[in-house]
Each structure stands twice: as structure tokens, then as C-alpha cells.
Amino acid sequence: MFDYWDYASRDILSPLLPAFQAKDCFMRDNKIYIPIATGMGSPWIHAKVRDDCNCNRYQRIYHSIYGFIPEKCHGCWKVVQRPSNLDELFEIYKYQKEMRLASKCGVETRKYVHGNYGAYWYNRSKEQGLERLEVVRKDFPKIPAILKRGCTEFELAYGSSDQWKLDRRTIELEEQLESILVDIWRHDGLHKKKLSGKGYPSFVNENIMRDWVEFAFDRGDPTYKIYTRGRPITPRPVVFEKDMETGCEVTGKIELAR
Numbered sequence: 432m433f434d435y436w437d438y439a440s441r442d443i444l445s446p447l448l449p450a451f452q453a454k455d456c457f458m459r460d461n462k463i464y465i466p467i468a469t470g471m472g473s474p475w476i477h478a479k480v481r482d483d484c485n486c487n488r489y490q491r492i493y494h495s496i497y498g499f500i501p502e503k504c505h506g507c508w509k510v511v512q513r514p515s516n517l518d519e520l521f522e523i524y525k526y527q528k529e530m531r532l533a534s535k536c537g538v539e540t541r542k543y544v545h546g547n548y549g550a551y552w553y554n555r556s557k558e559q560g561l562e563r564l565e566v567v568r569k570d571f572p573k574i575p576a577i578l579k580r581g582c583t584e585f586e587l588a589y590g591s592s593d594q595w596k597l598d599r600r601t602i603e604l605e606e607q608l609e610s611i612l613v614d615i616w617r618h619d620g621l622h623k624k625k626l627s628g629k630g631y632p633s634f635v636n637e638n639i640m641r642d643w644v645e646f647a648f649d650r651g652d653p654t655y656k657i658y659t660r661g662r663p664i665t666p667r668p669v670v671f672e673k674d675m676e677t678g679c680e681v682t683g684k685i686e687l688a689r
Contacts, residue, residue: 443607446496462613465492474646475537476639477630478527481553488614490584497608499601500589504581508560510552510567512536512576517647518654519574523550526570532563535630537639538646544583547650 447463450456456465467487489501514520520536527534527550536550552567554560557578564578580592589595630636640658647655648664656662672681 441607443497443604443611447492450496461611463611464613464615467491467614473537473631473639474540474642475535476524476636477535478524479531479533480630481533483555484553485614488612490582492612493605493608494582494584494588497604498588499604500581500585500595501605502597502602504585505595505597506555507581508554508557509579509581510554510560510563510576511579512550512567512571512574513546514548514550514574516652516654517548517643518657520548520550520643521658523571523574527552538643540646541583543587547646547652 447456450465451458456463458464465488484503484507489504493499493501512523514523514536520538523536527536533553534551537548539546539549552560552563554563557580560578564576567576581595585595586592631639644655644658645664648659655664673679674681
């Protein structure tokens with residue numbers, strides 16, 4: 432006999448129904464498929480994507496829909512840097528590319544994160560994170576760096592990361608979800624199971640870099656000119672003044688806060 436209260440206590444489908452209705456996921460062969468972003472429009476360039484974590488699923492499904500911190504996120508330790516300008520960001524990008532470690536860098540568009548630019552190194556333990564922090568601080572002594580646990584979104588939702596605890600209920604829930612969820616990359620009806628560990632192709636990264644430069648221009652960061660041959664991105668305005676000595680009107684073009 433169907434027991435309403437028993438099912439209600441273990442119902443994992445109902446929270447996903449809005450995603451089905453919005454066509455954000457679909458069912459096939461008794462599995463639930465979750466299309467994930469192609470990277471277009473992302474502010475981040477990944478030097479290397481971690482192959483042992485599924486951050487899209489952890490953030491979009493487990494955190495946003497089911498309201499818990501996945502088990503692997505409890506063991507994710509990030510070295511975080513805050514470059515002060517675009518030129519420092521490009522320095523870190525080149526460094527991460529050469530190091531070929533699980534890392535990313537880009538412009539910070541989240542309103543709840545202080546700073547314009549960010550760089551992240553992903554580590555599997557606190558000890559590994561502390562070692563990476565020491566190396567990063569040595570190689571970039573003028574750029575602030577810290578070690579933190581998990582995602583900022585988790586800290587905002589669940590409190591200080593040093594207080595996070597795993598419990599049997601969320602472990603069992605995650606095991607159930609892992610048994611039925613499948614992530615796919617979807618674009619124009621074509622499906623790919625996994626993104627290359629090297630991150631996005633160069634033509635996507637170059638488009639992201641263009642966004643970086645435009646972001647720096649928007650934020651009044653003068654180092655954008657290093658990457659625009661010294662030219663402003665938009666035309667300088669024609670300005671109108673009166674000559675203080677002659678009283679005659681003069682016009683000209685100036686660069687104002689660019």
C-alpha cells in the first residue's frame with residue numbers, strides 16, 4: 432500500500448518539477464538529464480577543470496534546489512587572489528596557464544563579492560591548500576591571497592565554513608540523486624557528456640578576455656589601455672568650455688575618467 436508520509440519523507444522528484452516545467456531538464460532511460468552551460472558569457476577562464484567535481488550540479492541542483500552542501504564541497508579548499516587591476520589579472524592568467532593546475536581567473540560580477548577581479552586555485556585538502564597559498568603568495572607578493580573552504584554561496588546560505596557538518600540525511604539524499612542525474616553539454620540539439628579538462632577552447636577564452644577589457648574600461652581601470660593599444664574603447668566626447676581669458680567659447684575632445 433502506498434504510504435503518503437513515507438513517500439513525502441523521501442520525495443526527491445517534486446523539487447525538480449519546476450525545472451522540468453521550464454525545460455531545464457528531461458528524462459530518458461530512467462535518468463534525469465541536466466543540460467549545463469556551454470561557457471558562453473562566463474566571466475571565468477579555466478586553466479584546468481577539476482575532473483573529480485561537478486560544480487554545476489553541486490551549485491545548481493544540490494544547493495539551489497535541495498538546500499545542502501555536497502560531500503565533496505566539504506573537502507574543497509580554494510586559494511583566492513584579488514588582483515587590483517586588469518594587468519594583474521592577465522599576469523595571473525598566464526601563470527595559471529603555465530602551471531596547468533585546477534584553477535580559474537576572471538572579472539567578479541557577483542554583487543555579494545567585494546572586488547573587481549578574482550583568481551582561484553582548487554585543492555583537495557586543507558594541507559594542499561596551505562601549500563598552494565604559500566607558493567602563490569611567494570610568486571605574487573603584492574597581490575592579496577587567502578585560503579577558504581567551499582563556495583561563497585554556501586557560506587552565505589549555511590554560515591561559517593568552519594561549522595559545516597556532514598549528516599546522514601544529506602549523504603543519503605546525495606547518493607539517491609547521484610544514481611539518477613546525468614549532466615550533459617547541450618547546444619543546438621547536440622549532446623556531449625563531458626567538457627575537456629583543459630577548459631574552454633581558445634576562441635571562447637578570447638571572447639572572455641574581450642569582456643575583461645570592456646569590464647575594466649567600465650570600472651575606470653586605466654590598465655585596460657595596455658590591451659587596446661592605448662586607445663579608449665568608446666569615442667571621447669566633444670566638450671564645450673569658455674576661455675577664462677578671452678571669454679570665447681572653445682570646443683575639444685578630452686578623456687574623462689577613462
